[in-house]
Amino acid sequence: MQEAGLPHKTEDELVTEEQKKTLLAYLQKSHGASDSGERKITLKRKSSSTLKAGQGRAGRNVTVEVRRKRTYVKGGEAAAQPDADTPPAVADSSQAEAEAARIREEEAARAKANEDARNAEVERKAEAERKAEEERLKAEEAARQAEQERLAKEATEKSAAKPEAPADPAAAAAELQAKEQAEQKGGKRGKAKEKERRDAPGSRSGGGKGRRELSLKSERRTKRRPSHRQSALHVETQGGEFKPTEFISREVEVGEVNSVADLASRMAIKASEVIKTLMGMGVMATINQTLDQDTATLVVEEMGHKVKVVSDDVLEEKLEASLKIEGDTEPRAPVVTVMGHVDHGKTSLLDYIRHTRVTSGEAGGITQHIGAYSVETKGGQVTFIDTPGHAAFTSMRARGAKVTDIVILVVAADDGVMPQTEEAIQHAKAAEVPIIVAINKCDLESADPDRVTNELAAKDVVPEEWGGDTQFVKVSAITGEGVDRLLEAIVLQSEIMELGAIAEAPGQGVVIESRLDRGRGPVATVLVQNGSLKQGDVIIAGECFGRVRAMLDDTGQPTKSVGPSQPVEVLGLNGTPAAGDDFSVATDERSARELAEFRADKSQERRQATQQAAKLDNMFANMVEGEKRILKLVIKGDVRGSLEAIIQALADLGNDEVGVQVLGSGVGGISESDATMAVTYGAAVFGFNVRADKAAKTLLEKEGIDLRYYSVIYELIDDVRAALSGMLSPEIREEIVGIAEVRDVFRSPRYGAIAGCMVTEGSVHRNKPIRVLRDNVVIYEGELESLRRFKDDVNDVRAGTECGIGVRNYNDVRPGDQIEVFDAKEVMRDPRVGSFVSVNDVKVSKDLSYAEIYVSSLQVNEPAEQEALIKVLNEGPRIEKLIGTAMASVPANDSDEDGISSSDAVQQVKRLYGAQKVGHTGSLDPLATGVLPMCFGEATKFSQYLLASDKKYWTRIKLGVATDTGDADGDVLETRPADHISAVDVEAALPTFRGEIQQVPSMYSALKHNGQPLYKLARQGIEVEREARCISVFSNELAGFSNADGVVEVELEIHCSKGTYIRTIAEELGAQLGVGAHVTALHRRAAGPYTEQDMVEIDELGKLRDEDVSLDKFLRPIASTVGQWPEVVLTDATAFYVRQGQPVQIPHAPTSGWVRLSESSSGKDNLFLGVGEVLDDGRVAPRRLVATQ
Incomplete structure (x- = not known):
């Protein structure tokens, strides 16, 4: 305010309106353009008008040309043109004038040195041009006046009535020049008014598209205000000495996201011009549509402007500036990511290190999302990140690789390098993270670490022993072998990297x-x-x-x-x-x-x-995809990472005919708003580890919308893939059923040409379409009119038989032609599932007389459409395969007892109890009946201990017949008489099969060779060498012997260890007796602590379930799975550390072996926590724990 000349000193002083205007004038001048001194501008104009002399037809049109020249002498902009926004009161103020004069003098002094030379030159040229132009104009004016006087005189003589003469052009020019001189003498007030007039909104010189005048000698672009009065003089719009207004190139700021309206405003043009340019570039856009930075840059450059790329991240930069970290760097723990293929043991390995059970807590035994755990090791603290191995979790694995310091690549020794293994290698290399390879499952017999090393070396992961830079460690997540060496490798790698924060x-x-x-x-x-x-x-x-x-x-x-x-x-x-x-x-x-x-x-x-819907190419694509069928879904998940993985996996499904559209997704339970969206758009609702609330469930059930729950991600993906497969249109597949060769041609008055044929392949059917081939080229396609064998009409003729064939509407049949009979059938594109229909279960009756098939339809509500789809499903091969598989699991035996496989038993019990997680404790031969313990929920963590428990069997063996499978279902290999064998002979041979013995597994066992079960290889006729295994047979007693009509059968009671094959014992017993043998019946009497007295039949469970009787009374405590181990009761303080996976010292614990861990409770029984192992130092380390709050 002091610089503006105001007397104010403190913030409390008042400011008058006049002082405000003075301050405003000062601020406007201080921020305005600098004065550039006096300038002379000379403008030339040439105009023409038409003058009509005389009347009637004798009148003539005379063209009059007027040339004018103006010279403007102007001071600097600051002096000559005050800001249009300055109020008149400020301009008249003496104080403002004094301040403006001072500013002009300062600006003139600074610019004088640069302007003197240019002004002198401009003045000299202007004076010379002015004198020359005045001389020329005087001569032209005299000639014009003489011509006008002559024409006027002639017109007067020819007509009595003289027309009104137009305004004298010379007088008009003189008047205009006098007015300009008066304005120049008027001083600053006149110039200010002139500028206000030019800058007025209605003035052509203040903007718009009127004619613009340019002079190369002027630094400003001026425009002429149009006259408000009519004149006979018009400036030519083309030609002359003046050019149109030049294009103004602006510097346009382009952000990351720009709307069409904003972009047009920055370029000072209409939005329609921008839209027109976008259309020329192939993009359909509206005025409110946003453009990305690249597109906006192209538009601005296309329209001739300069691009200035600006950042929208001002707030981001502010946050980044506030987070500048300064201080001393301290060593930090390494962040280790465990990566690898699904089921290769990543979580199990981390579980062993952490001494807790994580895998069992994950649905399906696979990791559903990233878990982060901090573990104390001998070398210090290490943070582990466990990533999923399933194919659907690509983005989550990439995310894990980006935040890690070291990647542990887990590869199963019996499986080798798999697709997700290769993907993990790519993520680690892209993130430039060192890799440590952990070859897991080295405790298995089928493990082949050398093969894994070779496969990884082919992927450019070379071990240090071969000259590479990657550490390879052989480990076992079950026994703990090599885990210490793996931790040492991690610590060593982190020390080399010198991690700090x-x-x-x-x-x-x-x-x-x-x-x-x-x-x-x-x-x-x-x-x-x-x-x-x-x-x-x-x-x-x-x-x-x-x-x-x-x-x-x-x-x-x-x-x-x-x-x-x-x-x-x-x-x-x-x-x-x-x-x-x-x-x-x-x-x-x-x-x-x-x-x-x-x-x-x-x-x-x-x-x-x-959004690409407005683009031309996408518009045409939408026209083409009008018939595309879309499966609409609403998906809710428990965590964000799994939800992203599901959506990404679903986006990869579909093709040109079918696709998936996720209408809504989110984290949390299924609410009523989700159900409303699904009802509105007819979408199915999927919940991943979440459930629907009561309101949502009621609405979905009322509207008939499909609601499904999942806990394993690939089950959800498989169901969606199955639904999409059903949505595909059936494929028309042709099958050639017969070929007939034309031997001769006969004429029939009724049918025309009759071909005498020999059926060479298949059968010729009367009611099926045919093709006529000549030289293997189809020349006609139609249908048969007659098919005869001798003189009899027949429906079909088989191969090797002669027949007469009449082709409808075709008589050009020749000897040597072939008649091809084919059948066109509609088959499903994917044989697994019918259209919109998925098969949930197949049940076969005990007598194999009928089967029940349970199906569910997805997004099909019309009964007629459901029946049509089920009809298609029945006609396809899917049902036949399912029924065949179900029949194979119902063996026939002599005792009429119904055997069932372990997997089938699990599925039935799972449905009866409505359980989410059920596991059996050892594969039960489909031939066998008897005891099969099943574990629910948390009890599945302890099923492995039941797997290793002893078993008791009763078996019936038939002597004299050896089969390839060791049972009655196999092919007979050898038959020998066995009626000479007695019970004494059998009892004498049994001691050979007691105690610890070496047993070679059967080729029809479930053991794997190079990842393939042996029974699959056996069915292909492939036999591989099997190593003998050590088993224990604690007892085998003769329970029965019969010899009726030469059929000798033996009954045995056998108590044996895990992994014992009763079929193999029967085969070896028959071989020792010299007659061969096979098992005809097998019954398990006990498995670990559970006997037949504890058993309940599945059929009985089903009946009780139908009668609404609670089935919980048949459940046994989890602790009963490890009842053979001594119990150790912990105090509350000790139990706290055990729950964290830490070993504890217990005074009254055994000195070695495994123990049951329980916590003292105020109730009748102690609270079971899990199992532990006594370490060498006497501490008890937890190995498997129940998840408790």
Whole structure:
């Protein structure tokens, strides 16, 4: 204000209106253009008009040309043209004039040195041109006046009435010149008025598309204000000395996302011009549509403007600036990601290291999402990240590789390199992360580590022993072999990398996983990479923000602060961030909210910008895809990572005929709004590890919308793939059923040409379509009119038989032609499932007289359409295969007892109990009946101990007949008389099969060779060498002997260890007796602690279920699975550490072996926790624990 000449000193002084205007004038002048001194501008104009002399037909048109020249002498812009926005009161103020004069003098002084030479030259040229032009104009004016006087005189003489003469052009020019001189003498006020007139909104010189005048000697572009009065003089619009207005090239700012309207505004043009340019580039756009940065850049450059790329990330840059970390770097723990193919033992290996059971907690035994765990090892703390191995989790594996320091690549020794193994290698190399290879399952007999090493070397993963840089470690997740060496390799690699982080700084890291938890709200699993994260910090993660209300470590314990390389669960965010989003601590909640909202808006703009429906090419594609059938889905999941994996996997399904459209997805339970969306659009609803609330379930059931729950991701994908397969149109497949060769041709008055044929292949049918082939080229396609054998009409003729064939509407049949009979059938594109119909179960009756097939339809509500689809399903090969498989699981034996496979038994019991997770404890031969313990839920963690338990069998063996399968269903290999064998002979041979013996497994066993079960190889006629295994037969007693009509049968009671094959014992017994033998019946009497007295039949369970009787009374406690081990009761304090997987010292524990772990309870029985093993130092280490709260 002092610089503007105002007397104010403090902030409390009043400011008058006049002083405000003075200050405004000063600010406008100080920010305006500089004065460039006096300038002379000379403009030339040439105009022509037409003058009509005389009247009637004798009148003549005379063209009058007037040439004018103007010279403007102007001061600098600051002096000559005050700002149009300056109020008149300020311009008249003496104080404002003084200030303006001072500014002009300062500007003139600065510019004088540069302007003197140019002004002198301009003045000299202007003066010379002016004098020359005046001389020329005087001569032309005299000639014109003389011509006008002559013409006027002639017109007066010819006509009595003289027309009104037009305005004298010379006088008009003189008047205009006098007016201009008066304006120049009028001073500053006149010039200010002139500028106001030019800048007025209605003036042509203030904008618009009127004629524009240019002079190469002027730095400003001026425009002429049109006259308000009619004149006979018109300036020519073409030709002359003046050019049209030049195009103004502007510098246009282009952000990451730009709307068409904003882009047009920056270029000072109409939005229609931008839309027209986009159409020329093949893009259909509206005024409100957003364009990405690349497209906007092309549009601006296409329209001739300069592009200035600007960043929209001002808030992001502000946050980044506030997070600059300074301080001392401290060593940090390595972050290790476990990667590999599905079922190669990644989670089991990490489980052994962590001493807890994680795999059993995952549905289907596979990892459904990324888990992060921190583990204390001898070499220090290590953070492990377990990634899924299934093909659907590509993005989650890539995300795991990006946040890790070291990748452990787990490869099964019996399976080798698989597709997800190769993908994991690619992710690790793309992230430039060192790899440590763990060859797992080395304890199996079929393990081949050398083959795995060779396969990995072919993928450029070369071991150190071969001159490479990759450590290879042979491990077993079951026995623990090599795990210590693997941890040492991790520590060694981390020491080489010299990992470090700044602990005393605001926390930064990455979101590993997020989910919506009932009761706790959004929960995010984050990995801190730098700095420290504390309770109460305000964090921003992707599009979400919030204050950390609570933090839980990987063991579920609350914590107040975590440092680098530590995973933690965070509560307090306002939503579930996407897995892989970076998180950081913000300075305050307001800035975090602004940045989160900015990111959300930006994400929304990007989604709108990527919509392709308005593009021309997509428009034509939509026309073509009008018949495409879409499977609409609404999917809800428990965690964000699994949901992303499902959506990505579903996006890869479909083709040009069918496709998947996910209408809605999210984390959390299925709500009524989800159900409303599904009802509105006719979509199926899938829940992955979530359930629908009562309102949603009622609405879906009322509207008949399909609602399905899943806990294993590839089961969901398989069902969707099956539904898409059913949506495909049936394929028309032709099958040639017969070929007949024409030997001779006869004429018939009724049918015309009759071909005498010999059927060479298949059969010729009367009612099927035919083709006539000549030289193997089809010359006619039609149908038969007659088919005769001798003189009799027949329906079909088989190969090797002569017949007469009459072809309808075709008489050009010649000897040597071939008549091909074919059949066209509609077959399903995918033989697994019929259209929209999936098969849930197949039940075969005990007498094999009928089968029950349970199907469900997806998005088919009309009964007529359902019946049509089921009809197609019945006609396809799918049902035949299912029934054949079901029949194979119902063996026939002499005792009329119904055998059932272990898998079938599990499925039936699973349905009866409505259980999600059921597992059996050892494959039961389909030939066998008897005891089969099954484990539900958490009990499946302990099923392996029942697998290793002893078994008791009763078996009946037939002597004298040897089969290839060891039972009555196989092909007979040899038959010998056995009636000379007695019970004494059998008892004498039995001791040979007691104690520890070596047994070679049967080729029809379930053991694997190079990943293939032996029974599959045996069915292909392939026999491989099998190594003998050590088994224990504790007892084998003769329970019965019969010899009736030469058929000798022996009954045995056998008590044996795991892995004993009763069929093999029968075969070896027959071989020792010299007559051969095979098993005709097999019954398991006991499995571990469970006997026939504890058993309940499946049929009885079904009957009780139908009678609404609770089946829970048949369930046994989990502790009964390991009842043979001594029990160790823990105190509350000791049990706390055991639940964390830590070994504890128990004074009264055994000195070695395995024990049952229980916690003392106030109730009648102790609370079973799991099983443990006594270590060499006397501590008890937990090995398998029940998941308890």
